[in-house]
Amino acid sequence: MKTTIHVNGEARSLDLDPRTTLLDALREHLKLTGSKKGCDHGQCGACTVLVNGVRINSCLSLAVMHDGDAVTTIEGVGTPEHLHPIQTAFLTHDAYQCGYCTPGQICSTIGMLSELSAGAPSQETPPGAAPVLSDAEIRERMSGNICRCSAYPQIVAAIKDAAKVMA
């Protein structure tokens, strides 16, 4: 099926098997292998990308459902020469070890910060209050991204640091 997806600001026209997930379209067809396949079942978060600014598990979505959508992958966030502040913070806080969950963590952070600034509450948000970027909020909102190396404390520190830089 013919599908056009705007990936990292560029219109990419694809002729895809309808069974192809968005994750596999990115990895196998567009060679954007920064989005990782950790479970293929929406359980680990390694495949997190932003679709029209909202974070999703790209393994749980078929590519042909995203005709016309704007998709941002880790490759669209920054490059080794020009890191996004969140990438810089992950680097300086050592918020990763093996690096396999890291692109998903970073894309998830971008989505999470915009959800938070839009006032979307989480389980940690007191009823009626606007959410603030506390450790508890970060931990709750980032729990869909598993890091088996368990860089969790470093990820919290990196996100707080990056949020300050971005503010």
Added chain:
Amino acid sequence: MSSVHDWTPNNPVKENRSGLIGKPVDRYEGPLKVTGTAPYAYEVQPPSPPAYGVMVGAAIAAGRITGVDIAEAEATPGVLVVWTHLNAPPQAPRGTKAHPRSSAGSRPALESDRIFFFGQPVALVVGETLEAATAGAHRVKLTYAADTPDVDFRASLDRAVSPSGEEDIEVGDFVRGFTSSPIQVDETWETPIQNHCQMEPCASTVWFEGEKCIAHTSIQMVKPAQHGLAETLGLPRDDVHLLTRYIGGGFGGKGQTYDDLILAALAAKALGRPVKVAYTRQQMMHGTIHRPATVMQVRLGAEKDGRLNAFSMMTWTHCHREGNFTEHASNFARALYAAPNRLTGHRLVKLDLPGAGPMRAPGEASGTLALECAMDELAEKLGLDPVELRIRNEPETDPENGRPFSMRQLVRCLREGAQQFGWDRRLPTPGLVREGRWLVGMGMATAIRGNFLLPAKCSFTVDADGVITVRQGMTDIGTGTYTVLAQIAAETLGVPLGHVKVEIGDSEFPPAPGSGGQFGAATAGSAALAAGQNLRTAIAELATGDEASPLFGGRPVDVTFQDGVIAIENRSETLASLISRAAPEGLTVEGEIKPAQDAREWSQQTYGGHYCEVGVDPVTGEVRVRRMLGVFAAGRILNAKTARSQLTGGMIWGIGSALTEGNAVDTRYGSLINQDLAQYLAPVQADIGDLDAIMLDEVDDKANPMGVKGVGELGNSGAGAAVANAIYNACGVRVRDYPITPDKLLAGLIAKGL
């Protein structure tokens, strides 16, 4: 004879003139990892479009395949190849070592009709696309003659026997010592099967260039993978070029290869095009090794002052029917606490379960969950602080064999941790601290893990730009190998970090044992130091023998290396100017490390103390880890940042072991119940409270020329016991069957009327 005393002379790492050793520098490969541009095995772009292989797992745990119908699979659009044991390409018989020095033998896939474990790969479908291959795999029809699987570990303890070649170790007379002790603890702990759950499932991308097999795979140890693949395919070893540049987690589970590598290579050969094969997450749970379950009995006999008179730890565990792996959960205890009468050993039963194997802190991770809780129980019986109990049983020398410790700062770790954590605020009587709905408690435990050094080589090249390239058949599984090798190279040659390139994970580089057992940094790094020292000598000789150099005529030993400049007193030139003039093609030397033959005359360990504060909800049985601190002594730390990450990661593994992780066996089918990351509960962000690790200053000159030990396993050792002990302190309930899930805790809470 090589000796640890050979390591006494000064060297650039010890001198640390640039201060790079120990410095918390960012990861060398970090910019690639945070931008998603580090290619893992499945992501390497082959020279032509790859075909995709998907494996099919056996639906029984023991028995035979009696019928194969691949017609529908083969007819699936886009399917190129369907293989079962009936039509798979020939491979060398299992275990073949055509080359006598191969570090691994043949490991054929789709070997026969016999099924040895549930999920064993029994078919491969290769397609033009992943979707086609997946659809084909669903259409492979196999029928089985299933034997009743022998998989019930708890029901098999009576027939467990000492592992082959092993005997119990008794010092003194344990039974007499135990029965005559006024204070006794005799309890049994159980731990479940655990899965590694590396974020990157095992995967391989393989193609052929002429006769040469180019294999990218995700593996902790390069040489056995290269040799095993060559032996299986019947190729000369040099015709397999095995690469593993980035590895999405290992934790012991990628210490061996699996069928993805063999099948990708066979299919690439047969199809004449690159082939990629990956395990699915579900296949990972059965198809790769796991940490086996244990039953551990600990008996402690103490005098009233807390001194241990008798100590015993016996472990029952299981491995695969055809395997011989033993979870040596009693081993670490042999070097831990003083007691004149000691008995330790293991019992192993072979089952029709998937392969048991090493998982982060093999032995210690399970064993400390028993012994360190037993010590907590003993402290309570004695009315003694748990920290003080450990200090009172601190041995002067290795308590089993009397060998001196190379370095032992356990007591300092415990004291420092107690002070920094605020241990003095702990109330010894459980259940007294309540904050809102939470009962709050503190627990502690000791960490210990042995130290090892293995043989390794490394090469250093300096080029005409003065850039140093480190090459080694070593791996980085997230441990920080790239980074510490760069630090050692920069420090040794006196160049900025930015002038060092590190290339690892390649079978054509000088061999190193890989990542495992927390021997990686010490082993690979010591070889790198040797290579660096040899390159210094070569450069010094080149400069002092080169008439065009300002250093000409000087003594090579007087040459200094700093900031990319070589000098003898006030005569100097840049490294780049020397090499570009005198060796424009560059200069390459190798270095090597071998274990000292007398190294085992010392008991070599790494140590630590864990402190944990938990909240227990007495209504739901929910446990929250509020705070956790580990203090560790592990030799010279090469990189304070990556070492801390290793330690905190290990501590979080301990939290998982204590609270959530475990797999259960469906004894009807011999399968594991939890088959994905929604069911197997590895810790997530919300499970972790404030958590930190501190490293004490230490240099262990018996360990290796750098005085470095390891931290990869140490953080995990004891961490879960600290959590369990904190739970008891919070609510007065001991659960000795891990993980301590709410259902188990609630039973105790209800019994106590809480």
